[in-house]
Amino acid sequence: MRCVSLRWALAAGVLFALVCSCPAPLIYRPGEGWIYESVGGEQWARTRAKDQLDVAEKAFTKPDYRLALRAARRVVSRWPFSDYAPRAQYLAGRSYEAQKRDEKAFKAYQQLVEKYPKEVDYQEVLRRQFEIANRFLGGQRFRIFYGHIPFFSSMEKTVQLYESILKMGPFSEVGPQAQMNIGQARLKQKKYPKAVEAFEQAADRYHDQRKVAADALYQAGLAHTQQAKAAEYDQSAAGRAIATFTDFKALYPEDPRTEETDQQVQSLKLEQARGSLEIARFYERRKRWSGALIYYSDVVQKAPDSSYAAEARQRLEALKAHPKGLVAAR
DSSP states (O other): OHHHHHHHHHHHHHHHHHHSOOSEEEEEEEETTEEEOOOOSSOOOOHHHHHHHHHHHHHTTOHHHHHHHEEEEEEEEHOOOOOTTHHHHHHHHHHHHTOOOOOHHHHHHHHHHHHHHGGGOHHHHHHHHHHHHHHHHHTEEEETTTTEEEEOOOOOHHHHHHHHHHHTTTSSSHHHHHHHHHHHHHHHOOHHHHHHHHHHHHHHHTSSSSSHHHHHHHHHHHHOOOHHHHHHSHHHHHHHHHHHHHHHHHOOOTTTTTHHHHHHHHHHEEEEEHHHHHHHHHHTTTHHHHHHHHHHHHHHHHOOTSEEEHHHHHHHHHHHHHTTSOOOOO
16 A cells, blocks of 8 residues: 555656646647647647648757657647658657657657658668667666656667567668677576577578678577576586587688687586586485486596596596495585
8 A cells, every 4th residue: 555655656746847847738639649838829830731840840950859849749640641741750759869768769760660661761760769779778777657757777678679670671771780789688688598599590680791690600609608607507508509609610710709719619618517517416415326427427528627527536436436325425
C-alpha cells in the first residue's frame, strides 16, 4: 500500500513540475497529443499545410524546438497525405532529437520510413536511428513519464532498436555495424551465446564485405572465450572458441590479429586445463576415482607445462598408488 502511495506521489510531483514550468492551457488534439498553448490562441497554427510547415522550418532554425515539433506534428496529423507531410515528420524526429528525447525521435524516424517510404532518404534516417541506438549502447538511460525523465538503461531495448534498423535496411550503410552492435549489447548482458549468434550472423550476412566478416568472426571467438571463462565445469565454449579462431586464421591469414589468435588459443587450452582440473577435483571429492583419473590426465595433455598440470601429476601419482580409493579427497 505504501509503495502505491509513493508512486502516486511521484507522479503527482512530476505533473506539478510540468505544469509549473509551462503556465499555459493544457489542450489535447487528435494526432498531436497533449500540448501547452500560449495565452491568446493559436498564433502558430496555419490553415494550409505549406504554411504550417514553414512555421516548423523557421522555428527549427531559430531554434525553438518545441514550436517546431508542435507545428510539424500538426502538418502530419491534419494533412497526412500532402507533399509536405514527409518533411514535417522528419522535422518532428529532428526536434525530438534536439530536445534529447531520443526514444521519441527514433519512433518518429521509424514512422517516417513506414508511412512515406518513397519520399525518404533512407541512409540519412537510418544513420540518425543508428546514432540514437549507439547512445543507448553507451549507457544512456531510457526515459519514463512520456519521455521526460531518464530512468533506466536496457541492453534488451537497445537490441530492439538495432533490430528495427536492420529490418528497414539490412544492407544499408549502417546495417553491418548495427548487426555487430547487437553482439556488443549481448556481451554487456553477459548473454554470450546470443552474442556469438549475432556476430556469426554478421559474418554470414556480410561475407562479401571482407573486413566486416573478419571482425565478426574474431568477435565471435572472443565471445566464446568470455563464456569459457565464466564456466566452472563446462569447457565446451573453450573448444568452440578454439575452432572459431582456427577458422579465422585460415580464412583471413592477412589479418594482423592472426598473431593474437595464437595467444588466444594457448590461453584457451590453459582454460580447458583449468576446467578439467575442477572436474577432476569434483570427482575426487566424491571418491569417483576413475573419473578423477580421466580428467587429471586430460589436464596434463592439454597444458603439460602449466601449474595445473603439475598439480594433476601429483594427484595422478597419489591415486594410482591407492587404486582402491584410500586417498582422502583433496
